[in-house]
Amino acid sequence: MVTIYLMLLFAVPSNLTISALGSLGRPSVLFGLLLMLWWILTRFQRRVRGFAPVWQPVRLAFGALVVIALVSFAAAMLRGQPADQVTPAMTSLLRIVSWGGVMLVVMDGIGTRHESDRLGSRIVLAGAYLGLLGIGEFVAGGSLVDWTASLPGVALDAGGVDSRGGFTRASGTATHPLEYTAAIAAILPLAITRAASRSAAAPVGEWSRWVRWLPVAIMAVAALLSVSRSAVIGLVIAGVAVLLQMPRSYRWPLLMGAGAAALSVVALVPGVFRTTLALFTSAADDPSTTSRTDALARVPEFMGTSPLVGQGFGTFLPRYYIFDNQWVLVTIELGLLGAAALAGVAIAAIVGSVNARRVAPDARTKFTSAAIAASMLTIAVLFLFFDGLSFPIAAGLFFLFAGYSGAERALAAAGARTSLDASPRGTEPRVRAARHARVEARRADPR
Numbered sequence: 001m002v003t004i005y006l007m008l009l010f011a012v013p014s015n016l017t018i019s020a021l022g023s024l025g026r027p028s029v030l031f032g033l034l035l036m037l038w039w040i041l042t043r044f045q046r047r048v049r050g051f052a053p054v055w056q057p058v059r060l061a062f063g064a065l066v067v068i069a070l071v072s073f074a075a076a077m078l079r080g081q082p083a084d085q086v087t088p089a090m091t092s093l094l095r096i097v098s099w100g101g102v103m104l105v106v107m108d109g110i111g112t113r114h115e116s117d118r119l120g121s122r123i124v125l126a127g128a129y130l131g132l133l134g135i136g137e138f139v140a141g142g143s144l145v146d147w148t149a150s151l152p153g154v155a156l157d158a159g160g161v162d163s164r165g166g167f168t169r170a171s172g173t174a175t176h177p178l179e180y181t182a183a184i185a186a187i188l189p190l191a192i193t194r195a196a197s198r199s200a201a202a203p204v205g206e207w208s209r210w211v212r213w214l215p216v217a218i219m220a221v222a223a224l225l226s227v228s229r230s231a232v233i234g235l236v237i238a239g240v241a242v243l244l245q246m247p248r249s250y251r252w253p254l255l256m257g258a259g260a261a262a263l264s265v266v267a268l269v270p271g272v273f274r275t276t277l278a279l280f281t282s283a284a285d286d287p288s289t290t291s292r293t294d295a296l297a298r299v300p301e302f303m304g305t306s307p308l309v310g311q312g313f314g315t316f317l318p319r320y321y322i323f324d325n326q327w328v329l330v331t332i333e334l335g336l337l338g339a340a341a342l343a344g345v346a347i348a349a350i351v352g353s354v355n356a357r358r359v360a361p362d363a364r365t366k367f368t369s370a371a372i373a374a375s376m377l378t379i380a381v382l383f384l385f386f387d388g389l390s391f392p393i394a395a396g397l398f399f400l401f402a403g404y405s406g407a408e409r410a411l412a413a414a415g416a417r418t419s420l421d422a423s424p425r426g427t428e429p430r431v432r433a434a435r436h437a438r439v440e441a442r443r444a445d446p447r
Helices: 002-010 018-023 027-043 057-079 085-107 113-139 146-150 175-202 214-224 229-245 248-268 272-281 287-303 326-359 363-384 392-422 429-441
Strands: 016-018 153-157 163-164 168-169
Touching: 002 027, 002 085, 002 113, 002 392, 016 018, 016 027, 018 027, 018 085, 027 146, 027 392, 057 085, 057 153, 057 326, 057 392, 085 392, 113 175, 113 214, 113 363, 113 392, 146 153, 146 363, 163 248, 175 214, 175 229, 175 248, 175 363, 214 229, 214 248, 229 248, 229 272, 229 363, 248 272, 326 392, 363 392, 392 429
Parallel strands: none
Antiparallel strands: 016 153, 163 168
């Protein structure tokens, strides 16, 4: 089911909608609602789990986000809204439900290491597909998915490829190049750790050992060709975050590989480096940068009527102002409480993944948990540069990784408990960590 969701999220253009359903007609959003219905139905069934349930702070933070969104919606309707803001507000609530369906199914549905590895492989495959499509658009100089507009019963919203400095800014199936680069940068840590962990297990000289690094190379080159500040920032954050959690023996090879990819792009595509560098050196005079910084001065003005629960999720339309900053936008729409709840989802996922890496007894769980922490940090930081929850791929990945972190947290606790039960009592650091995980795992869900 999650694989189908990934296909709808990445293979179908994110600005494609089913015409009869309007803004709610994005296939990935509709399937997310189905996943939520499926998850709710499982709550009424007797479940047999292979391990004791683990307390999930991510679930608590998301629950707070839902409650605040409902309160904000009620307050907005009581104040009265223009007719064209009511439908977007209701649609936005359904989008939150859809994201929650993906997050909860991933968190509670993955019960084995094998299932987690399969999900990780498919996320990396989706990222490689997106990167390869973007490279094709960069070479072709235009979109490769516009033909979908001719399909019956569907419509394509505004979006697609852009240009900067004479170079095509690819978007793949994303609505905008910013969403495209955010998705690639967020998936890249998972691609790196999966390639590193699998290559370490492969015999020396086996050709497949190098093929496993192909998705990493595709995504890195696609991000470097995107002619985007946020792409470079995302690459740096993702790279640093994942390298800090990798064994030291991997760090220098990864750094040299990153340098080789950058030099290859500079050599094969003259002018890309100069154009990208100019985005940073002339940032003070760039209209997109100045508009973002000038917008911060207007935040108190828009928050004045309801600073705690905001104006209502989805009611702050572009006609009022365009902030290009999801954290500012959610603060206006859901207030300080809503921004804190959304930040709580990201922080809980990052901290939970770091803890899972610490207590996990096996290398694969450690690698995957480290990657998820880096991915969540990357996408959370990139939300500072565009309103990510307005874009299906970016929003879907954010909550997908949040659920993935919860699944890894449960697997790590179960593995640590099993390791403790099979090991003699002692004072080894791993045993002490396993005991701590065992106590945490006993905080069972009351259900």
